Amino acid sequence: MVENNKEQEQQHLDTIIKQISQAKQKLQRSIQNAQADIADINRTFGDDVHIGVGDDSISMAGALSIHQQQQMLAERNNAWQRSRQQLSVLQKLEKNPYFARIDFRELPSGKPETIYIGLASFTDSQNHFLIYDWRAPISSIYYDGNLGRVTYQTPDGEQAVDVFLKRQFIIEAGKIVSLFDTQETIGDQMLLTALQNNASTKMKGIVTTIQREQNQIIRDTNSDLLFVQGAAGSGKTSAIMQRIAYLLYRYRKKLTSSQVLMFSPNMLFNDYVSQVLPEMGEQNMVQMTYLQYVARRLPQVQVQNLYEQFTDRQQHNFSAVTKLVSDLAFFQFETHYAQRLNSGGVHFRNLYFRHKVLISRDKIAEIYYGFGAQYTLLNRIDGTRDALMKIVQRKVSTEMRKKWVQEQIQNLSPEELQQLYDRPDQEFKNGDEETRFLARKLVLQAFKPVVKRIRHNSFINSAATYYEFLKLVPNLLNLADYKITQVDWQAYVQRFVDYWNQKKITLVDVSPYLYLYDLITGHHGDLTMKFVFIDEIQDYTPFQLAYLQYNFPRARYTMLGDLNQAILTHDNSQTLLKEITHLFAPEKTRVVQLTHSYRSTKPITEFTKNLLTVGEKIIPFDRQGDLPNIKVAASATTMFQETTAQLRQNQKDHYVTAIITKDLAQAQNLSQRLRQQKVNLTLIRSENQRLAAGDLVIPAYLAKGLEFDAVIMWNATAGEFQPQDRQLLYTITSRAMHRLTIVANQELDPLIAAVPHKLAQWDFCK
Numbered sequence: 001m002v003e004n005n006k007e008q009e010q011q012h013l014d015t016i017i018k019q020i021s022q023a024k025q026k027l028q029r030s031i032q033n034a035q036a037d038i039a040d041i042n043r044t045f046g047d048d049v050h051i052g053v054g055d056d057s058i059s060m061a062g063a064l065s066i067h068q069q070q071q072m073l074a075e076r077n078n079a080w081q082r083s084r085q086q087l088s089v090l091q092k093l094e095k096n097p098y099f100a101r102i103d104f105r106e107l108p109s110g111k112p113e114t115i116y117i118g119l120a121s122f123t124d125s126q127n128h129f130l131i132y133d134w135r136a137p138i139s140s141i142y143y144d145g146n147l148g149r150v151t152y153q154t155p156d157g158e159q160a161v162d163v164f165l166k167r168q169f170i171i172e173a174g175k176i177v178s179l180f181d182t183q184e185t186i187g188d189q190m191l192l193t194a195l196q197n198n199a200s201t202k203m204k205g206i207v208t209t210i211q212r213e214q215n216q217i218i219r220d221t222n223s224d225l226l227f228v229q230g231a232a233g234s235g236k237t238s239a240i241m242q243r244i245a246y247l248l249y250r251y252r253k254k255l256t257s258s259q260v261l262m263f264s265p266n267m268l269f270n271d272y273v274s275q276v277l278p279e280m281g282e283q284n285m286v287q288m289t290y291l292q293y294v295a296r297r298l299p300q301v302q303v304q305n306l307y308e309q310f311t312d313r314q315q316h317n318f319s320a321v322t323k324l325v326s327d328l329a330f331f332q333f334e335t336h337y338a339q340r341l342n343s344g345g346v347h348f349r350n351l352y353f354r355h356k357v358l359i360s361r362d363k364i365a366e367i368y369y370g371f372g373a374q375y376t377l378l379n380r381i382d383g384t385r386d387a388l389m390k391i392v393q394r395k396v397s398t399e400m401r402k403k404w405v406q407e408q409i410q411n412l413s414p415e416e417l418q419q420l421y422d423r424p425d426q427e428f429k430n431g432d433e434e435t436r437f438l439a440r441k442l443v444l445q446a447f448k449p450v451v452k453r454i455r456h457n458s459f460i461n462s463a464a465t466y467y468e469f470l471k472l473v474p475n476l477l478n479l480a481d482y483k484i485t486q487v488d489w490q491a492y493v494q495r496f497v498d499y500w501n502q503k504k505i506t507l508v509d510v511s512p513y514l515y516l517y518d519l520i521t522g523h524h525g526d527l528t529m530k531f532v533f534i535d536e537i538q539d540y541t542p543f544q545l546a547y548l549q550y551n552f553p554r555a556r557y558t559m560l561g562d563l564n565q566a567i568l569t570h571d572n573s574q575t576l577l578k579e580i581t582h583l584f585a586p587e588k589t590r591v592v593q594l595t596h597s598y599r600s601t602k603p604i605t606e607f608t609k610n611l612l613t614v615g616e617k618i619i620p621f622d623r624q625g626d627l628p629n630i631k632v633a634a635s636a637t638t639m640f641q642e643t644t645a646q647l648r649q650n651q652k653d654h655y656v657t658a659i660i661t662k663d664l665a666q667a668q669n670l671s672q673r674l675r676q677q678k679v680n681l682t683l684i685r686s687e688n689q690r691l692a693a694g695d696l697v698i699p700a701y702l703a704k705g706l707e708f709d710a711v712i713m714w715n716a717t718a719g720e721f722q723p724q725d726r727q728l729l730y731t732i733t734s735r736a737m738h739r740l741t742i743v744a745n746q747e748l749d750p751l752i753a754a755v756p757h758k759l760a761q762w763d764f765c766k
């Protein structure tokens with residue numbers, strides 16, 4: 001029966017591939033034609049286009065033909081681009097046209113229909129759909145329902161259908177390798193096949209096996225905040241990548257990839273996910289890290305990077321203060337504080353011209369605070385800018401009479417003179433008029449940097465303003481409520497000053513610092529951004545999230561995270577969700593919990609979830625594999641030898657290994673030792689690197705969001721990790737897909753030792 005089906009399906013597949021191939025050839029011809037057209041236009045107009053050399057102007061006929069040519073070229077170019085995109089889609093479809101078939105009948109009285117679902121739509125010459133895009137409304141019945149009555153959303157509302165066949169295909173190079181008829185949403189067999197694959201340096205798409213709970217996330221179009229909490233490996237990142245592809249399809253005339261922004265945990269991760277959208281025929285969204293986002297606004301100052309942030313947290317100096325400054329309450333407090341700035345507290349800088357004070361900071365303060373009490377901060381800054389511009393304008397005529405101007409005029413070369421004139425043949429009544437003209441030009445030119453500083457609000461001394469704010473905090477807030485002493489607070493403020501003097505700022509300070517500046521200047525952020533995605537949300541503070549929302553006020557947010565993996569902000573991770581939901585209307589907020597974990601084999605997931613105490617519910621996917629192996633070595637040398645032996649074993653089994661260390665220092669140290677032993681591994685020491693293929697040594701904070709065939713957790717020795725590092729241990733171990741090894745020297749870390757013994761294979765190595 002199955003064989004029979006397979007034969008019939010192969011015949012159907014062959015006819016579809018034939019049609020795709022014909023469409024491809026047609027498209028190739030039209031691309032060639034478009035190319036020829038473009039060359040033609042260039043040739044035809046080439047001679048006509050005449051740019052006058054003598055008088056430096058463009059002849060009318062020339063201007064017209066340039067315009068015509070540009071227009072025609074743009075049209076042809078667009079057509080050419082579109083065709084090229086279509087061609088790349090067809091090339092993909094030709095190899096693998098679809099992955100599912102659904103037979104159904106529209107209720108109440110439709111006729112039976114059969115549809116095929118693939119990576120993109122494909123129609124015949126009469127516009128009949130031979131393949132439906134996986135994102136088309138009808139395709140959702142493949143992901144959402146079982147057999148029988150299923151509903152799906154159409155542009156005109158809900159439609160019910162009766163589904164009587166769901167068939168899945170694995171097709172390779174135009175041949176059906178296997179097919180399954182399934183009762184459930186997506187048959188486990190297909191998912192198992194997908195999950196057994198080896199890890200790669202680039203994340204793969206999951207359209208053929210999207211799970212029902214993931215589909216809810218992908219197709220959500222109602223929420224302003226979609227908050228997804230999911231265990232390690234539950235497909236959060238996969239789901240957002242598919243969601244972006246879905247949104248680009250669903251809003252295809254209204255949404256471009258430049259209006260979708262993704263904040264990712266580090267740049268290594270950007271590289272990791274960079275292929276998912278292009279493989280689905282879409283362009284990548286804008287991607288950056290929070291650090292990049294804030295650092296861009298402070299080019300003169302060095303914002304603490306991921307590594308410094310991680311080691312800073314480990315030192316734990318200011319945990320109570322950090323908690324306060326990172327809190328949503330502090331964001332609101334700062335918003336409130338800004339009102340006070342209407343009557344004092346903003347500091348200014350002198351405006352200099354030719355190394356002398358042109359407008360003093362006192363004068364600027366006098367202007368700024370000279371406006372009436374009814375002025376808002378925004379009116380105040382606008383008014384101050386106008387007033388400063390007027391002062392500069394008034395200074396032009398006095399400046400024109402200064403000696404330096406006269407000297408410059410006398411020293412002007414003929415070329416420089418030409419550049420100052422409005423026209424080459426400019427005439428003047430007399431020498432005086434010419435001198436006045438030139439003097440004005442020179443002074444205006446010299447004032448340009450001052451004007452720029454005024455326009456950019458550089459006359460505000462934001463560091464001093466922020467410093468005063470910090471100093472006032474103890475008078476306005478009861479620090480004892482936050483378990484902070486005066487001494488702690490002062491030390492914190494002093495650190496800000498010390499850092500600032502070295503042109504540095506911590507990641508904790510940078511958001512409140514920028515926010516205060518934005519409140520003063522009325523900086524509104526980006527109104528065009530429509531969707532903002534934040535991955536690994538647990539590493540953000542509520543303050544940062546509120547600040548992002550302030551910066552992208554019109555966007556809808558998808559936030560994804562695993563509160564069990566908060567390696568940078570674990571103090572407040574559990575309250576994070578509660579705090580974030582305050583930022584959005586409850587009826588526009590949706591919280592989705594992903595409970596199934598797909599990345600790792602069942603034994604690995606069972607083990608890692610036992611590292612957590614208050615873990616969210618985690619259900620392992622039933623994929624078999626070895627128990628995690630814990631090797632407690634008798635000495636540091638043995639630990640190293642066991643590591644290299646395991647590495648070789650993994651290589652033999654065709655598993656790519658990542659050795660994950662607690663921090664960068666250990667990673668560097670280990671990789672050096674390995675190199676001495678001629679073991680070939682890439683050390684990932686910075687997020688600016690690319691993820692190389694092959695075995696790696698990588699510190700934990702850079703392994704976020706990534707996955708590897710095999711993981712060796714290096715040096716899980718008692719005393720290396722702190723009790724608060726539980727989540728870090730979970731992040732490290734949950735990176736493993738197929739094999740997990742943990743090595744320790746003499747005594748194992750107590751958090752790992754507390755996992756039930758039967759969940760691992762224990763070796764004590766001499």
Ligand SMILES: Nc1ncnc2c1ncn2[C@@H]1O[C@H](COP(=O)(O)OP(=O)(O)OP(=O)(O)O)[C@@H](O)[C@H]1O
Pocket residue numbers: 191194195204206209210211214230231232233234235236237238239562598599704705706707734
């Ligand atoms: N529906 C699915 N079909 C096939 N593979 C899936 C599916 N969902 C998840 N996976 C696979 O599971 C692995 C983990 O997915 P992903 O990295 O998206 O999870 P995550 O929740 O972001 O994990 P973490 O929080 O640990 O970084 C990936 O290899 C992904 O391809």
